[in-house]
Amino acid sequence: MPKLFNPALENLPPAELQKLQFTKLKAQLIRVYEQSPYYREKFDNAGVNPHQFNHIEQYREYPFFDKEEERESQTQSSAELGHPLGMHITCDIKDVRRISSSSGTTGTPTFSGFTQKDREVTIENMARLMARVGIEKGDPVMHAGVLSMWVAGLPCLDSLMGAGAMVIPMGALSGTERLAQIASVTRPKAMLGTPSFMLHLIKTMKERSGIDPKSIGVEKLLVFGEPGGSVKEIYEQMSAGFGGAQVYDVMGATGCHSPTGISCEAHAGIHYFAADNAYFEIVDPNTMLPLPLEDGVEGEIVFTGLDKECAPQIRWRDKDIIHVTTTPCDCGRSGPRMLFRGRVDDMLLVKGVNVFPNAVRDVINALSPKLTGNIRIVKDGSGPVVTPPAKIKVEIMKETPAAERDAIAVQIENAIHHKLRFRAKPEFINEGEFKLITGATGKAKLVEEAE
Numbered sequence: 001m002p003k004l005f006n007p008a009l010e011n012l013p014p015a016e017l018q019k020l021q022f023t024k025l026k027a028q029l030i031r032v033y034e035q036s037p038y039y040r041e042k043f044d045n046a047g048v049n050p051h052q053f054n055h056i057e058q059y060r061e062y063p064f065f066d067k068e069e070e071r072e073s074q075t076q077s078s079a080e081l082g083h084p085l086g087m088h089i090t091c092d093i094k095d096v097r098r099i100s101s102s103s104g105t106t107g108t109p110t111f112s113g114f115t116q117k118d119r120e121v122t123i124e125n126m127a128r129l130m131a132r133v134g135i136e137k138g139d140p141v142m143h144a145g146v147l148s149m150w151v152a153g154l155p156c157l158d159s160l161m162g163a164g165a166m167v168i169p170m171g172a173l174s175g176t177e178r179l180a181q182i183a184s185v186t187r188p189k190a191m192l193g194t195p196s197f198m199l200h201l202i203k204t205m206k207e208r209s210g211i212d213p214k215s216i217g218v219e220k221l222l223v224f225g226e227p228g229g230s231v232k233e234i235y236e237q238m239s240a241g242f243g244g245a246q247v248y249d250v251m252g253a254t255g256c257h258s259p260t261g262i263s264c265e266a267h268a269g270i271h272y273f274a275a276d277n278a279y280f281e282i283v284d285p286n287t288m289l290p291l292p293l294e295d296g297v298e299g300e301i302v303f304t305g306l307d308k309e310c311a312p313q314i315r316w317r318d319k320d321i322i323h324v325t326t327t328p329c330d331c332g333r334s335g336p337r338m339l340f341r342g343r344v345d346d347m348l349l350v351k352g353v354n355v356f357p358n359a360v361r362d363v364i365n366a367l368s369p370k371l372t373g374n375i376r377i378v379k380d381g382s383g384p385v386v387t388p389p390a391k392i393k394v395e396i397m398k399e400t401p402a403a404e405r406d407a408i409a410v411q412i413e414n415a416i417h418h419k420l421r422f423r424a425k426p427e428f429i430n431e432g433e434f435k436l437i438t439g440a441t442g443k444a445k446l447v448e449e450a451e
């Protein structure tokens with residue numbers, strides 16, 4: 001059995017876990033109802049009373065919470081209470097120890113507050129993650145993600161330090177050369193960042209710094225922010241580029257205490273290890289009713305932070321479509337595993353067919369080693385509509401001859417038609433000329449609007 005930080009909680013039998021979740025959930029619902037006039041009104045309007053919460057089935061009657069509501073609540077608290085943590089706050093503002101913000105890629109950023117207890121739960125989850133990947137106290141860990149206020153930035157550093165790692169707070173913005181120099185002398189055992197940044201390092205590091213990423217001695221790559229860590233072609237490329245490092249895909253849960261899951265050596269989905277503090281439901285995105293948590297279930301994931309103290313977001317709609325597997329994993333760890341399918345908001349509409357941009361990228365990248373992994377779908381305007389044949393910009397190695405390009409183009413058209421059921425027209429862009437468009441979090445954008 002692989003090592004776990006908290007086997008008692010991480011290996012709870014399902015019946016005991018459900019009992020614990022129910023007890024904590026009821027206490028949390030009563031707490032927010034009693035301590036926050038905001039939640040009292042919201043629950044009263046929905047006709048629910050936590051004091052009469054007697055079975056988990058009743059939870060489906062509770063109202064959801066989403067980004068728009070959070071933004072309104074925070075605009076109101078900024079004006080009325082003098083802080084941006086929202087009218088749904090349930091602690092004394094003086095008890096807040098740190099604030100993180102959303103990546104701000106869509107509209108005004110929103111904020112999350114963490115009390116000392118919230119920091120401790122986050123550290124507990126980070127310790128669970130570290131034990132699973134074999135990072136021990138004092139092991140050097142380089143953070144090579146964007147070190148900003150978003151949850152995977154400075155808050156992640158805070159919990160890595162709290163859980164005992166020896167942190168090298170490099171960040172992603174100092175340039176490849178500087179990163180290579182520092183990594184070659186600090187010898188991180190693990191490195192954290194987005195998949196696209198890791199691929200960027202593999203491509204540019206040796207040329208720019210004279211240092212081969214294979215020579216740094218990184219044993220573990222922990223990637224987040226994009227789905228690449230669970231996509232075979234991408235994690236294999238990352239692993240090879242860093243001399244056989246093991247690649248792990250990290251998952252967080254908005255409104256809870258992230259990280260909450262990490263993939264394993266078997267690459268069979270992300271093991272969710274925080275169900276005792278970050279409760280999740282899978283709901284049907286059309287009816288918004290909870291689906292039974294059984295093998296193969298797929299739908300929108302909804303989170304409730306059972307231990308969140310500052311400003312709990314009860315039934316938070318994360319807008320991610322997740323596929324859940326419950327069959328035993330080869331690695332021997334228990335619990336449900338998750339595969340990210342796409343963002344509800346990113347779903348494109350091609351002739352009435354829902355298409356996830358990351359699925360398009362994965363299909364294309366599996367086709368030829370001549371493709372670099374960068375693609376961008378061109379949509380008609382600001383809405384989700386793409387008129388077929390969908391124009392897709394695809395980066396290709398410069399030296400690829402014309403005949404081979406034609407063959408790859410046909411392969412792309414066939415694969416997209418066969419696997420995703422729409423017509424596409426690839427437009428090749430030579431390596432080096434494909435301008436990556438990234439948001440505040442360093443995530444590469446997969447869609448652009450037609451000019």
Ligand SMILES: [Zn+2]
Pocket residue numbers: 263264265266267268271329330331332333
């Ligand atoms: Zn596993």
